[in-house]
Each structure stands twice: as C-alpha cells, then as structure tokens.
Amino acid sequence: MKINVTINNKRMDLEVNCDEFLVDTLRKYGYLSVKKGCDTGSCGLCTVWLDEKPVLSCSTLSVRAKGKNITTIEGVQEEANEFAQFLVKEGAEQCGFCSPGFIMTVLAMKEELKNPTEEDIIHYLTGNLCRCTGYVGQLRAVKKYMGVE
Template identity: 50%
Template sequence: MSGNLIDVAVVLNGKKVTASVAPDQSLLAFVRDHGCKSVKCACETTNCGLCTVWLDGRAVLSCAVPMVRANGHEVTTLEGLQAESADFARCMAEEGAEQCGFCSPGLIMNVLAMEREIRDRSVAQGIEPAMPTEDDMNAYLAGNLCRCTGYTSQRRAIRRYMESRFGAASDDAPVRAGEGE
C-alpha cells in the first residue's frame, strides 16, 4: 500500500460496496478482503488464471486490475454466480475434474464467460449460438492453468456442459471417460 487512500465504490456481486483503498490495491486483494475467497492468487505474473473475475461481465485477471480502475464498475466473482455455475459445477464433479479445487473457481468464471460471449456474439450477428469446437474451448481457456488434471477430465466436463447449453455438434459426439475410447 502506498499513497493516500482513495474512495471507491463498486457493485460486487450485485451489492454496492464502498471502501477507502490504497490506489494501487489490486482488485484481487479487494474482493478477498470483501469475503470473496474463491478468488485465488497463484502466480503474480498474470499466467495462471486463478484470480479470474468478471469486470462489467468480461473475464479479467483481478491481480492485474488496480482497484482505482475497477472503481465505478461491476465486479462478479463465483460467490455471485452460485446458481448460474451449479450445472457446470455438477459436470466437473461428475468427472472428478475439480481435484484439488484450487483452480476451479477461476476456470468456472472463464467457462461461463465463454458461454456468455458465444451467446452475445450470436445475438449481435443474428445467428443461433453454436457449440464451440474443441479447439475454440482450449484456446479460450488456455489462460487457466491446472496442475492436477492434465485437462482431459476438464475437457469432458466442459464439453458436456456446453452440449447441454448449445446442443451437441454433429462431428464430435459426446464421449464419457472410459466409454468407447
């Protein structure tokens, strides 16, 4: 913390929160101080994705957002998306894909952001939202590191979830682990 405190106000998970913060306090530190412990820090170099939150609905790394920049904006963490994330969480659990669970909140935030972006873009283009390809999903989520799973189980969970939202793509039929592989 350095410098004089600055008053900030954000809408955190739908509730207005005001505080006086150091100008260089990170959004990550702020949301954790305000009870959102799902948001984790694991790298300090913007490489891991564990601190992913939504800033005005877009997934960003909260470690790299100074609080003064978030001032006046809407911040969403997994604490504020409990109902919205339940279906995907179930897909993860059924695959055992959470493992240690430490990276799960950041991943969930980005998976839901991806789903949202697909919808928003198809609305903008006036087309039906479509199931993302395996490559699209890997590319979108590349910034979410996981050391436990080797990602394969996460992919199964993400694919199942996206299929439940967008319908199965014709060319890659859903395959559960250990079935038909």
C-alpha cells in the same frame, strides 16, 4: 482513496490504495474465493468478471473498477453449481484451488461463444492452469456443458 463498486449486485464503497490490485481488495473485503496464484496474470486463478467480462484481478488495479460491476463466483452460485456437476460426472474435480477462476472463465465463455469448436474452447481456456490434472476430464466436462459433443 474511496471507490464505489457493485459486487455481486451489492453496492459498496471500498477503501483502496492507488497501487492495490483487485484480487487484494476483494480478499480484504471477504471475497476469499478469488485466489492468488501467480501474481503475474498467467494462471487464471484470480478470474472475476468486470462488467460481465472475465479479467485477471491480480493484474487489474482496483481503481479501474470504480463505478463498475464486479462478479465473483459467489454471485453466480446457481450457474457455478450447474457446471460443477458436469465436472463431477466427468471425474474432473480435483483439489479445487483453481476451480473458482476456471468456472468463472467457463461461464463467461458460455455467454460469449455460441456453438464453439473444441479448438475454440481450448483457446478460450488457455491461461487457466491446473496443477492436478491433464485437462482431459475438464475438457470433456466443458464440452458437455457447452453442448459440444
């Protein structure tokens, strides 16, 4: 079936199967920053925005995106680069496999939460798994990026 979507401000017609997940569709159309990790909605690697809200693309059927705006990390490069500098300054960058999904979640959190506490940040980021770190550096970077000291 054919669906029309807007990906990173570009209108597109996509050919999808009725049981196809958004992560597979996006990767099929060249959006390789959208990673496949657990395929169970548990790790956050596949996070994209659907109408400006973070969703797990491995558990979202592509047909649910019909007529909607999809944003991948390619669509928010300036903001992603800005946050990445905070990660680097805190020594929190690691292998980078989880970074696109993690960054998409952090950018969404910055839009959604105003003056969050550390507990708010930790709660919002629950579900973003990283196998390289203990999250301490990442949490420091997120707090500084969010203006929480």
